[in-house]
Amino acid sequence: MSKYDYLIVGSGLFGSIFAHEMSKNGKNCLVIERRSHIGGNVFTEKVENINVHKYGAHIFHTNDKKIWDYIQQFADFNRYTNSPIAIYKDELYNLPFNMNTFHQMWSIKTPEEAKKIIESQKKEIDTETPDNLEEQAIRLVGKDIYEKLVKGYTEKQWGKKCNELPSFIIKRLPVRFTYDNNYFNDLYQGIPIGGYTKIIKKLLKGIEVKIDTNFFEDRKKWENIADKVVYTGMIDQYYEYCFGELEYRSLKFESETKNMENYQGNAVINYTESEIPYTRIIEHKHFEDTASSKTIITKEYPIEWKKGYDAYYPINDEKNMKILEKYQKLGKKEKSTIFGGRLALYKYYDMWEVIKESLDAVKLELDNLKK
Numbered sequence: 001m002s003k004y005d006y007l008i009v010g011s012g013l014f015g016s017i018f019a020h021e022m023s024k025n026g027k028n029c030l031v032i033e034r035r036s037h038i039g040g041n042v043f044t045e046k047v048e049n050i051n052v053h054k055y056g057a058h059i060f061h062t063n064d065k066k067i068w069d070y071i072q073q074f075a076d077f078n079r080y081t082n083s084p085i086a087i088y089k090d091e092l093y094n095l096p097f098n099m100n101t102f103h104q105m106w107s108i109k110t111p112e113e114a115k116k117i118i119e120s121q122k123k124e125i126d127t128e129t130p131d132n133l134e135e136q137a138i139r140l141v142g143k144d145i146y147e148k149l150v151k152g153y154t155e156k157q158w159g160k161k162c163n164e165l166p167s168f169i170i171k172r173l174p175v176r177f178t179y180d181n182n183y184f185n186d187l188y189q190g191i192p193i194g195g196y197t198k199i200i201k202k203l204l205k206g207i208e209v210k211i212d213t214n215f216f217e218d219r220k221k222w223e224n225i226a227d228k229v230v231y232t233g234m235i236d237q238y239y240e241y242c243f244g245e246l247e248y249r250s251l252k253f254e255s256e257t258k259n260m261e262n263y264q265g266n267a268v269i270n271y272t273e274s275e276i277p278y279t280r281i282i283e284h285k286h287f288e289d290t291a292s293s294k295t296i297i298t299k300e301y302p303i304e305w306k307k308g309y310d311a312y313y314p315i316n317d318e319k320n321m322k323i324l325e326k327y328q329k330l331g332k333k334e335k336s337t338i339f340g341g342r343l344a345l346y347k348y349y350d351m352w353e354v355i356k357e358s359l360d361a362v363k364l365e366l367d368n369l370k371k
């Protein structure tokens with residue numbers, strides 16, 4: 001018999017929820033985490049009394065009442081509404097694309113006027129089957145919005161020209177003909193008061209956790225320490241890249257403390273022109289309306305991913321999906337490893353989706369144990 005029922009590799013949302021639920025069901029769990037802190041990408045750290053989102057802006061949003069109720073056991077949430085601003089050269093626009101944006105762009109006031117302009121610009125691309133992202137975007141929102149608000153931002157994000165990117169990246173570009181700057185359509189959204197790390201700490205309370213511990217540095221030992229492994233790291237690494245590396249986009253975060261109360265007046269401002277190398281500036285105190293005489297801002301630079309860098313956005317193109325399929329085939333044969341979370345499944349997940357995946361994995365596991 002092994003010392004633990006489950007070894008959980010990774011203390012992000014997936015791993016922490018799995019560990020929490022299994023411990024509640026009497027199982028003995030050990031969590032190992034290669035970083036120097038728990039929480040994965042939702043980690044927040046208090047600096048100058050401000051909860052800093054260390055891995056980029058994290059806004060919780062969902063339409064799933066069960067998930068909303070579940071997460072609120074671990075924190076109270078504020079009523080934060082995500083309403084980002086876009087800056088293009090010296091022009092300022094509200095996002096998502098709505099009547100405020102159209103007024104700022106064309107000085108029009110009515111939905112009818114906005115629709116007319118967008119429709120006439122969309123006609124410039126007269127194909128139902130766009131060849132690339134540029135054509136797709138113009139087909140969806142017209143030329144002006146594409147050129148000022150989509151093009152530069154997207155090219156920075158992916159490191160490629162829009163006319164070289166596949167059209168599937170942009171399936172939809174939501175356009176709203178009301179004066180509504182709320183970015184998300186979801187029923188529930190907010191920021192946990194006190195930060196996300198508080199949630200993770202509560203989830204892992206009473207569970208043994210080892211930080212600065214990489215599964216691959218002593219793989220044999222870790223595999224033998226528990227009956228089962230729950231693995232939330234990169235799937236290609238788990239199989240020693242035997243079918244090749246999966247590709248990602250990475251990010252570089254540059255933070256600075258400013259000796260002023262309010263730097264930009266909003267939590268998130270996107271910089272959509274290609275000449276500015278970062279995509280956005282986050283001002284953390286506005287997520288929770290924090291009292292502090294100082295403020296902390298973070299510039300987010302998309303960068304090329306290389307082995308050893310933090311992997312953020314999977315590049316789910318044909319080439320990578322073919323490689324993934326091969327790893328998934330091996331994964332299905334595993335009897336004592338459960339794969340979960342964004343890195344093991346090579347999929348971009350919002351937080352609510354990861355929570356749901358983890359709760360589903362727990363349920364499946366408990367059902368299997370009963371058989």
Ligand code: FAD
Nearest residue numbers: 010012013014034040041056058059215233341342350351
């Ligand atoms: P992770 O948080 O990545 O956790 C995996 C953990 O495993 C990490 O801590 C890692 O260090 C550890 N690990 C990996 N390999 C090993 C190893 N070999 N040994 C030990 N430990 C290992 N979602 C939203 O809902 N709203 C948002 O606003 C939002 N904003 C985002 C902004 C950015 C910039 C990014 C990148 C993501 C954003 N997300 C957002 C998504 C959110 O971050 C994810 O849904 C969530 O963090 C995924 O949790 P996870 O447990 O799957 O992965």
